[in-house]
Amino acid sequence: MSSPLRLGIAGLGTVGIGVVKIVQKHADLLAKRTGRPVEITAVTARDRLKNRDADLSAYRWEDDAMAVATADDVDLYIELIGGEDGIAKDSIEAALRAGKDVVTANKALLAVHGQELAELAESLGRVIRFEAAVAGGIPVIKAMTESLAGNQIQRVMGVMNGTCNYILTRMESAGLPYEAVFEEARQLGYLEADPTLDVGGIDASHKLAILSSIAFGTKVNFGAVEIEGIERISIDDIRRAADMGYRIKLLGVSQMTARGLEQRMSPCLVPDDSPLGQLVGGTNMVVVEGDQVGQIVLRGAGAGEGPTASAIMSDIVEIARDVRMPVFGQPADQLTEAQTARTAVPAAYYIRLELQDKPGALAKVAAILGEAGISIDRMRQYGHHDDNSVPVLVVTHKTTPDAIDHAIETLPKTGVLVSDPVELRIEEV
Amino acid sequence: MSSPLRLGIAGLGTVGIGVVKIVQKHADLLAKRTGRPVEITAVTARDRLKNRDADLSAYRWEDDAMAVATADDVDLYIELIGGEDGIAKDSIEAALRAGKDVVTANKALLAVHGQELAELAESLGRVIRFEAAVAGGIPVIKAMTESLAGNQIQRVMGVMNGTCNYILTRMESAGLPYEAVFEEARQLGYLEADPTLDVGGIDASHKLAILSSIAFGTKVNFGAVEIEGIERISIDDIRRAADMGYRIKLLGVSQMTARGLEQRMSPCLVPDDSPLGQLVGGTNMVVVEGDQVGQIVLRGAGAGEGPTASAIMSDIVEIARDVRMPVFGQPADQLTEAQTARTAVPAAYYIRLELQDKPGALAKVAAILGEAGISIDRMRQYGHHDDNSVPVLVVTHKTTPDAIDHAIETLPKTGVLVSDPVELRIEEV
Ligand SMILES: NC(=O)c1ccc[n+]([C@@H]2O[C@H](COP(=O)([O-])OP(=O)(O)OC[C@H]3O[C@@H](n4cnc5c(N)ncnc54)[C@H](OP(=O)(O)O)[C@@H]3O)[C@@H](O)[C@H]2O)c1
Ligand SMILES: NC(=O)c1ccc[n+]([C@@H]2O[C@H](COP(=O)([O-])OP(=O)(O)OC[C@H]3O[C@@H](n4cnc5c(N)ncnc54)[C@H](OP(=O)(O)O)[C@@H]3O)[C@@H](O)[C@H]2O)c1
Numbered sequence: 001m002s003s004p005l006r007l008g009i010a011g012l013g014t015v016g017i018g019v020v021k022i023v024q025k026h027a028d029l030l031a032k033r034t035g036r037p038v039e040i041t042a043v044t045a046r047d048r049l050k051n052r053d054a055d056l057s058a059y060r061w062e063d064d065a066m067a068v069a070t071a072d073d074v075d076l077y078i079e080l081i082g083g084e085d086g087i088a089k090d091s092i093e094a095a096l097r098a099g100k101d102v103v104t105a106n107k108a109l110l111a112v113h114g115q116e117l118a119e120l121a122e123s124l125g126r127v128i129r130f131e132a133a134v135a136g137g138i139p140v141i142k143a144m145t146e147s148l149a150g151n152q153i154q155r156v157m158g159v160m161n162g163t164c165n166y167i168l169t170r171m172e173s174a175g176l177p178y179e180a181v182f183e184e185a186r187q188l189g190y191l192e193a194d195p196t197l198d199v200g201g202i203d204a205s206h207k208l209a210i211l212s213s214i215a216f217g218t219k220v221n222f223g224a225v226e227i228e229g230i231e232r233i234s235i236d237d238i239r240r241a242a243d244m245g246y247r248i249k250l251l252g253v254s255q256m257t258a259r260g261l262e263q264r265m266s267p268c269l270v271p272d273d274s275p276l277g278q279l280v281g282g283t284n285m286v287v288v289e290g291d292q293v294g295q296i297v298l299r300g301a302g303a304g305e306g307p308t309a310s311a312i313m314s315d316i317v318e319i320a321r322d323v324r325m326p327v328f329g330q331p332a333d334q335l336t337e338a339q340t341a342r343t344a345v346p347a348a349y350y351i352r353l354e355l356q357d358k359p360g361a362l363a364k365v366a367a368i369l370g371e372a373g374i375s376i377d378r379m380r381q382y383g384h385h386d387d388n389s390v391p392v393l394v395v396t397h398k399t400t401p402d403a404i405d406h407a408i409e410t411l412p413k414t415g416v417l418v419s420d421p422v423e424l425r426i427e428e429v
Numbered sequence: 430m431s432s433p434l435r436l437g438i439a440g441l442g443t444v445g446i447g448v449v450k451i452v453q454k455h456a457d458l459l460a461k462r463t464g465r466p467v468e469i470t471a472v473t474a475r476d477r478l479k480n481r482d483a484d485l486s487a488y489r490w491e492d493d494a495m496a497v498a499t500a501d502d503v504d505l506y507i508e509l510i511g512g513e514d515g516i517a518k519d520s521i522e523a524a525l526r527a528g529k530d531v532v533t534a535n536k537a538l539l540a541v542h543g544q545e546l547a548e549l550a551e552s553l554g555r556v557i558r559f560e561a562a563v564a565g566g567i568p569v570i571k572a573m574t575e576s577l578a579g580n581q582i583q584r585v586m587g588v589m590n591g592t593c594n595y596i597l598t599r600m601e602s603a604g605l606p607y608e609a610v611f612e613e614a615r616q617l618g619y620l621e622a623d624p625t626l627d628v629g630g631i632d633a634s635h636k637l638a639i640l641s642s643i644a645f646g647t648k649v650n651f652g653a654v655e656i657e658g659i660e661r662i663s664i665d666d667i668r669r670a671a672d673m674g675y676r677i678k679l680l681g682v683s684q685m686t687a688r689g690l691e692q693r694m695s696p697c698l699v700p701d702d703s704p705l706g707q708l709v710g711g712t713n714m715v716v717v718e719g720d721q722v723g724q725i726v727l728r729g730a731g732a733g734e735g736p737t738a739s740a741i742m743s744d745i746v747e748i749a750r751d752v753r754m755p756v757f758g759q760p761a762d763q764l765t766e767a768q769t770a771r772t773a774v775p776a777a778y779y780i781r782l783e784l785q786d787k788p789g790a791l792a793k794v795a796a797i798l799g800e801a802g803i804s805i806d807r808m809r810q811y812g813h814h815d816d817n818s819v820p821v822l823v824v825t826h827k828t829t830p831d832a833i834d835h836a837i838e839t840l841p842k843t844g845v846l847v848s849d850p851v852e853l854r855i856e857e858v
Contacts, residue, residue: 022579022721032646032759033578131576137722139568139576147560147568149462150451150742217461275728278707292451293566293739299704299726310722313579323752330461 004037005320006073008100010065010091011080012045012052015105015132018309019078019316020054030313034320041073069095076101076319078312084108092117096126103315105132105308111206111222114213118332128327129315134207135160135284137307138300139314144214144288145329151290153215155255157429161204162282162302163190164230164250168267169280172242177235190282200229201250205265208252212263214329215288216256218338221263225252226343228266237422240352240393241269244378247277251427260339268427269350275299276429287429343401348377348426351394351404353411354418357384361416362392368414372407374399389418395426433466434749435502437529439494439520440509441474441481444534444561447738448507448745449483459742463749470502498524505530505748507741513537521546525555532744534561534737540635540651543642544764547756557756558744563636564589564713566736567729568743573643573717574758580719582644584684586858590633591711591731592619593659593679597696598709601671606664619711629658630679634694637681641692642757644717645685647767649757650692654681655772657695666851669781669822670698673807676706680856689768697856698779704728705858716858772830777806777855780823780833782840783847786813790845791821797843801836803828818847824855 007023009016023030023040030038044062045052062068069077069091077095079102081088088109092102102121104110110117110133121128131141135158144153159165163185170181182199185191190198197203205225213220230250241248246269254263270276275297279285284302289295301307328335355361362381369376375397382391396404404423411421436452438445452459452469459467473491474481491497498506498520506524508531510517517538521531531550533539539546539562550557560570564587573582588594592614599610611628614620619627626632634654642649659679670677675698683692699705704726708714713731718724730736757764784790791810798805804826811820825833833852840850 018721026579026581029581030579032763035755035760138725139572142571142576143568146747147571147743148739149746150455150459150739152455152458273707275704275707278702278704290739292447292735292742294730294736296567297726297728299728301723306721307723310577310579310719313721314576317578318575321752321754323750325750331464334461 002036004039006039006041006075007078007316008042008068008071008074009040009078009080010044010068011082012043013080014305015308015312016045016080017052017054018305019080019312020056022309022313024054030317034317036320038316038320042068042071044068065091066094069100070098074100076103076316079104079106082106082108084112089113093120096121096124099126101127101319103129103312103319105130105312107133107203107206107210111209111220114210114220114328115332115335118327121327122332127319127324129318131315132308132311134210135286136300136302136304137310138284138286138298138302139311140211140286140298141214142314143296143298144211145325148288148290148293148296151292153288153290155253155289156211156215156286157251157253157427158208158211158284158286159249159251159276159279160207160284160286160302161198161250162284163198164204165279166190166282167199168230168233168238168248168250171235172238175235178231178233196229199231201227201265204250204252208254208263208265212254212261213335215254216261216338217330217335218261219335221338221340224261224263224340226264226266230267233267237352237424241350242272244350244393244395245272246270246350246426247272248424249276249279251276253427255345257341257345259344260341262341262343262345264343266425268425270427270429274429346398346400347428348398349396349404350424350426351396352422353392354389355392356416356418357388357390364414364416365392365411368410369394369407372403372410374403374407431465433468435468435470435504436507436745437471437497437500437503437505438469438507438509439473439497440511441472442509443734444737444741445474445509446481446483447734448509448741449485451738451742453483459746463746465749467745467749471497471500473497494520495523498529499527503529505532505745508533508535511535511537513541518542522549525550525553528555530556530748532558532741532748534559534741536562536632536635536639540638540649543639543649544761547761550756551761556748556753558747560744561737561740563639564715565729565731565733566739567713567715567727567731568740569640569715569727570643571743572725572727573640574754577717577719577722577725578758580721582717582719584682584718585640585644585715586680586682586856587637587640587713587715588678588680588705588708589636589713589715589731590627590679591713592627593633594708595619595711596628597659597662597667597677597679600664601667604664607660607662625658628660630656630694633679633681637683637692637694641683641690642764644683645690645767646759646764647690648764650767650769653690653692653769655693655695659696662696666781666853670779671701673779673822673824674701675699675779675855676701677853678705678708680705682856684774686770686774688773689770691770691772691774693772695854697854699856699858703858775827775829776857777827778825778833779853779855780825781851782821783818784821785845785847786817786819793843793845794821794840797839798823798836801832801839803832803836
């Protein structure tokens with residue numbers, strides 16, 4: 001048996017403690033599977049006195065992450081603190097410079113500084129792995145960098161924020177408005193300290209930006225993601241969409257087009273009987289389309305102690321087996337700067353309107369859509385509300401985002417709308 | 430850039446030609462992703478003059494597989510001939526002895542001789558990879574050997590024969606009997622030369638045996654799989670199961686229990702709204718359950734030129750990157766001999782009976798079930814058939830296979846059955 005792989009862990013929260021537990025529980029399994037013992041030598045967190053759900057007495061406590069990152073008896077530095085800057089980044093850089101490999105679950109950091117860190121690691125002959133950063137326990141990083149390496153990737157899609165998916169499915173099942181379920185989620189501890197990271201789509205966009213880089217061999221570009229959160233999704237839309245056979249999901253889509261790389265994160269309609277439509281609660285799903293393999297669907301828990309630590313362990317095992325790969329699947333200095341494209345791939349759209357209950361209102365709407373070059377696939381008019389407004393739903397044939405934007409801008413000018421029109425993309429899945 | 434990886438390919442059928450095409454089409458991509466050129470030097474098949482869907486003129490033609498396997502200018506031998514014995518096995522052994530690594534898609538060979546081949550490869554410091562052997566384009570071998578390496582695997586399940594799934598879903602959608610759809614499948618070229626490999630569940634069992642070995646660290650033991658094919662599935666059962674909210678799938682399940690390793694391949698009922706229940710046509714699905722990660726679901730094309738060649742390419746890329754792993758994820762000489770257990774894990778069962786239309790018939794049935802200790806969850810009696818027999822469906826609560834076997838044996842002795850009872854396990858998914 002070879003020499004042990006010695007881990008230094010910074011961050012002993014949900015994920016860090018999960019990793020400690022697996023290293024303790026599955027020591028034999030890990031040694032068998034890697035051919036060497038996997039040991040923890042040093043750990044750190046903010047508060048040494050905090051009561052944690054694992055026995056840490058066998059490990060040296062360091063007072064800061066930099067000490068763990070650079071300790072002589074650490075081979076592999078595991079950053080589980082979080083944050084796109086600060087100590088997480090500093091300690092990873094210090095670890096690389098001290099000749100350590102790095103494993104992290106920090107999607108914010110990689111989405112913002114991934115290129116810079118990859119270049120640093122590769123110039124030093126070091127490895128950074130981050131399976132846990134995207135979709136928790138689902139092995140999507142490995143699938144894309146390794147399993148689909150013989151494919152030109154065509155599109156990557158995913159539901160990658162469990163909290164948003166929990167909120168949307170709970171709104172539907174309980175018939176509750178957004179605000180009520182948001183409050184529930186907060187009380188259940190499902191929301192980040194800054195909830196816009198979740199419901200604003202930022203966390204999911206961090207993940208999408210990372211996947212785009214691997215899929216298309218481009219420098220990670222979080223700033224280029226068109227982001228829209230789920231805050232404006234009403235229980236009305238969820239119900240109407242269901243009427244038409246759809247579910248609303250916060251869906252990330254990344255797609256290379258002739259005009260450049262489209263990356264968007266937005267609430268979309270997907271068929272309720274599709275794998276994405278069937279996804280409930282905190283489960284994540286990633287769909288990858290390659291020119292050879294067709295469509296691959298991966299599903300599993302996107303967060304939580306066990307699943308996230310499982311992903312960290314897969315990275316640790318790879319490093320224990322001395323598997324060494326460029327950070328984003330090909331050398332960082334060969335990744336290209338993608339042309340950023342605003343979404344232009346045509347799609348069907350869902351439009352919800354509240355019309356005044358008077359003759360000719362619907363005709364005016366139809367005229368505007370016609371002038372914008374939008375043809376209607378299905379239209380449904382509902383009985384009027386108490387305030388005498390009439391809900392009208394339109395599902396369009398495939399059209400361009402530009403045409404939809406134009407129509408949505410023009411529609412209020414007809415003077416027959418009671419409120420602003422709502423429009424949602426129907427993503428083809 | 431490092432020296433090229435030189436491939437020798439034996440077998441130029443569906444998969445072999447698929448690999449040739451990818452190597453040609455994606456040469457740049459492969460070089461970027463592996464850091465070295467991937468080239469083909471020698472090829473072979475049975476018939477040199479056969480017209481093939483790729484330009485092979487740049488490669489040396491060898492007259493037999495042994496010559497490709499042992500050629501000086503071949504680093505990696507790719508066996509795509511097939512067959513559990515004979516030239517496939519001989520040439521792989523020769524390649525290993527000649528110092529080559531090996532990639533194969535040959536599940537029959539691995540299911541039967543995998544242990545022996547793994548021991549040979551590892552004693553020689555060589556690698557055998559076989560991502561394509563199980564579930565085509567779905568990266569399940571990699572997921573299990575690498576991504577879930579921090580987990581104690583608890584159960585592996587899969588729908589892994591596209592032809593069987595095609596037949597079962599087509600029977601349901603077209604309302605056709607088994608024989609008619611079997612004939613259709615034969616005409617469409619979906620069936621192996623020996624169709625019992627498909628419909629008899631053997632091909633799927635080869636795959637299950639391989640997954641079991643990786644999941645549980647045991648020597649691959651195809652002979653221990655309890656196998657039942659789909660030949661006895663009637664359109665009646667498909668319809669009745671649908672009535673009760675189920676679909677019938679040829680499902681493989683491998684599970685370690687206190688009594689030993691249960692491996693079974695059989696037609697089962699699964700809820701029609703579960704991921705497995707939703708699977709239509711030739712698509713495959715593998716479900717892996719780990720103690721840390723929970724349930725991971727992988728879905729994609731299980732066969733065909735592009736998907737299978739994509740999986741072969743992932744193995745080639747790994748070897749080009751010099752990733753070296755034990756064949757079954759841990760050293761072959763450490764794999765244990767699993768105790769074989771007949772299925773004893775309790776489950777709910779579906780029982781279909783055709784009763785004589787006379788008073789007291791149902792009471793006799795209920796009495797037998799009661800005596801066997803089987804309690805009934807749901808029972809449905811249908812209007813009588815033309816021959817005056819009365820179809821009765823029973824869904825039991827969880828019970829043991831032994832109790833079911835006993836009841837199925839005893840039921841005909843009541844004298845109230847018009848035909849043999851049909852029983853199918855309802856697998857919990
Ligand atoms: N939770 C998940 O399901 C999940 C899933 C995927 C990815 N991730 C990522 O994994 C990382 C960790 O997440 P988590 O959920 O485990 O977070 P957490 O539960 O909040 O834990 C964070 C840990 O970092 C420690 N810490 C904070 N500031 C520190 C500092 N300056 N120096 C040293 N340690 C410091 C904290 O110490 P104290 O305990 O003393 O306060 C705590 O132990 C984040 O990047 C997150 O995005 C999490
Ligand atoms: N097809 C799939 O979707 C799929 C999926 C997963 C795994 N697999 C596995 O992949 C392997 C190949 O399958 P396939 O579908 O590509 O089979 P195939 O289309 O029947 O091709 C077999 C090839 O082997 C050649 N061959 C036969 N005997 C030979 C011999 N003695 N020496 C050299 N070449 C010989 C044949 O030559 P000729 O062309 O001259 O007749 C043919 O090119 C099998 O192990 C199969 O189980 C296939």
